[in-house]
Amino acid sequence: MTGRIPWTRYSGEDIESVLATFISLEERDAIKIRPSRGDGGIDLIVYLDAETVDIYQIKKFAENLKNGQKAQIENSWQELSATTVDLHVKINSWHLVMPLDPTNENLRWAKELVETSGTKFVWDGLSRVDGWASKHPEVIDYYFSNGKEEVSEYAAKLLSMANLPDCSDPAILENRLRDLCSHLDKLDPYYAYSVHVLSEYDKRDDFCACAPGVVMSQILVTPGAGRIAIDVIEKTPIASMLHPLRFSLKITAGTDDEKEQAKNFIEYGMPFTSLPAEVIDQAYQLPVGRSCDGIRKGIIKTLDLPTSTCIRSASLFWEGCGELHLIVDKATHGTKGAFFSAHDATETFRLSFKWIGSQSGGTINYEFSFNKLLNKRSRDVVRTYRFLSEAEDEKVELRIDGTSALYFYLGLRDDVVAEVNAIYGLAVALETINRAADGEMPFPDYFKITKGEVANIKDAARLLDGETIVYSWESHGFNLEGDEVPNFEYPSLARWIKPIAVKLGSKEAFCGFAQTTLVIGSSECSADQIKDSERKLVLSPDDQYGNKAICAMVPPNEDVLKGRDTLWTVRPPKLDDWLTMVEAAESSAQDFKQLSK
Known part of the structure; x- marks a missing residue:
């Protein structure tokens, strides 16, 4: 078909189908939804992330809007708002799609309707629709030609x-x-x-x-x-x-x-x-x-399943850790009962419920996809895996549309519990870092992250939480500049301040500064094995004072910024005093862990 498309000549059903097809070709992640109430118009939802969506509301109107048509649009907005509340998502932008450009009055009316809620409003009118038609002529030919x-x-x-x-x-x-x-x-x-x-x-x-x-x-x-x-x-x-x-x-x-x-x-x-x-x-x-x-x-492999619109939301509840909201992705019914499946915000935990119509309950199944954790937001991972970790042996409640549907024991297998607890611990540490860091670190590939990287993340989180870390050491190295060799008295109390930096793959997050304190018993100069021109001062512990080091976070004041990466040494305290300092730091760390549980 060539020339301007006479939209007013075609049926509303065909127009809505054409517009929905355009959007699905432009937005490949679009999902079709149809609110259970309202005028029954087609909505397409695009998830920007687990909690934020763009909505495309499709209307067949091709001529100047009448009051009744405006009322339909207002009703669609209200019903859509209710639907997204049930889905526990926030609308980033609401696109009103129709083959009609707005008048100034219509645009002002629509913005007042939508933008008071903090949602961006976009009117995709005739100009946008004709642009899509030029880009996808096969859609127009399919419906309006041969x-x-x-x-x-x-x-x-x-x-x-x-x-x-x-x-x-x-x-x-x-x-x-x-x-x-x-x-x-x-x-x-x-x-x-x-x-x-x-x-x-x-x-x-x-x-x-x-x-x-x-x-x-x-x-x-x-x-x-x-x-x-x-x-x-x-x-x-x-x-x-x-x-x-x-x-x-x-x-x-x-x-x-x-x-x-x-x-x-x-x-x-x-x-x-x-x-x-x-x-x-x-x-x-x-x-x-x-x-x-x-x-x-x-x-x-794919059939037009008998889809049910009666299930709008689902969640798991346990009084010990609150409610875990789920996203319903399929709800069907058959001759004997109904079925629905839902997943969490990370898409790594999926639950399915088969309800038998002649009985008061049903059967629950769930599965995990830990390989999908990569690049998920740490707070979403914390929310899901906190619930699963703390409610692993508890009797939890399945709620459908806010109403109790079934009580059941979560009863995770021991091997799954171990994975869930490990993921939860890592996610909590990463979320602590993200709250303090200059940029957000996404969740890593759970099956590729090394033990050393996990330990680094957890140590950084402990410091950020105000905990003092006591660790054993064998040597510490510092780069030397020029030919100068430091002359220390041994034993010496050594201190230095370095940035707390967490690195995952190509991303690195700066979180603050930490001071390390220890007693050195000897030192020697050595050449870098990779760069012969660079020399290092290698510190070793003292036999009497032991090999314990104390690390704690320090505020980023002027003295800290001046002294970063500098090695400071002074006469050590008496041996008993040092051992008391180490014991107090270890005791403080244990007390902190107990308070954190």
């Missing part, structure tokens, strides 16, 4: 090509099929198509393995006994939500696992990994699921 018919036509060509007897040469056949797939990719705004001719040595069966983004797949057998694999792939994560593939099929579960998946899907609407099926009717022509005889076996 795009749908062209997709069906090329899909039919793809099927018939596989059955042509003169295409027995694999190279020729694959090139022709790829040309057809390339045309389909340009025409279909929702799905891409992948095809390749299998080698005669490829012994995979007709049920193709799962692949990311693939919603349907099958293997066709050509007249020459060759085999062709065809996949249908979502172009965006919500393509099958915006434009679901509708067909009738017969699930042919064979193994016990497949039968269990099929049963859970029918009885509770639970999603499944993959199931063998026969497509027996298809209103939407696709190059998979159907062969020339109208019936074809394949693997089905």
